[in-house]
Amino acid sequence: MRRGLIGGNWKMNGSREFVAAFASRWTELHATPVDDVFICPPIGLFDALSRALPHVVLGAQNVYLEASGAYTGEHSADMVSDLGARFALVGHSERRQLFGEDDSTVAGKFLASQRAGVTPVLCVGETLDERRAGAAADVVARQIDAVVAAAGIGAFNDAVVAYEPVWAIGTGETATPAEAQEMHEMIRERLTKSDQNVGDAIRILYGGSVKADNAALLFAEPDIDGGLVGGASLDAAELNTIRQSLPEH
Numbered sequence: 001m002r003r004g005l006i007g008g009n010w011k012m013n014g015s016r017e018f019v020a021a022f023a024s025r026w027t028e029l030h031a032t033p034v035d036d037v038f039i040c041p042p043i044g045l046f047d048a049l050s051r052a053l054p055h056v057v058l059g060a061q062n063v064y065l066e067a068s069g070a071y072t073g074e075h076s077a078d079m080v081s082d083l084g085a086r087f088a089l090v091g092h093s094e095r096r097q098l099f100g101e102d103d104s105t106v107a108g109k110f111l112a113s114q115r116a117g118v119t120p121v122l123c124v125g126e127t128l129d130e131r132r133a134g135a136a137a138d139v140v141a142r143q144i145d146a147v148v149a150a151a152g153i154g155a156f157n158d159a160v161v162a163y164e165p166v167w168a169i170g171t172g173e174t175a176t177p178a179e180a181q182e183m184h185e186m187i188r189e190r191l192t193k194s195d196q197n198v199g200d201a202i203r204i205l206y207g208g209s210v211k212a213d214n215a216a217l218l219f220a221e222p223d224i225d226g227g228l229v230g231g232a233s234l235d236a237a238e239l240n241t242i243r244q245s246l247p248e249h
Contacts, residue, residue: 005246080118
């Protein structure tokens with residue numbers, strides 16, 4: 001049985017004051033720690049969040065593919081691990097679209113995360129033009145295959161995949177549960193062709209304007225194991241409501 005998982009991606013939002021307020025509300029909602037939610041704050045807020053919520057599961061929004069060196073402004077997977085991160089997003093659509101990360105770079109970051117003992121969350125997804133052209137499955141398959149080729153199928157035993165249709169991120173648009181399920185099923189089948197056990201066990205999250213009012217319908221689909229949540233993760237109460245919709249497949 002695959003255990004549900006929620007990732008909260010705060011993107012470039014927040015402050016120490018915000019963290020204090022979020023932590024206070026989250027503590028009201030949870031008398032005991034939870035381990036089925038991880039939060040990806042900006043790296044500058046790692047310390048504030050871990051102090052305010054000592055049991056929080058931290059994730060990094062990004063890592064660099066090299067372990068160290070003259071890479072001004074970057075943070076290695078070893079560094080975020082040292083700060084307490086247990087997950088790292090790799091290949092998020094904003095990194096691909098705004099910062100020009102290609103499949104090879106994403107594969108390098110996937111490998112770097114695993115070398116540092118951090119679980120990579122491989123983000124894949126198509127643009128609106130690609131979907132309209134009927135190429136959604138081909139694009140996502142290419143993104144998956146690039147990492148399999150670089151890391152091997154066995155690496156997905158310690159990884160998470162997040163399907164995020166680019167056209168549904170931050171737009172208020174959301175893939176219908178049927179559309180999301182179709183892509184999640186394709187991803188699982190793609191991995192299953194290489195290794196049945198990996199395909200059966202891999203957790204695939206949906207990331208495309210997940211909110212409290214659509215989470216339950218999305219998560220009810222058999223191949224959707226949780227969500228990678230953007231804007232809604234900044235609201236502790238809404239993030240908790242989304243968590244309460246988690247499936248067990």
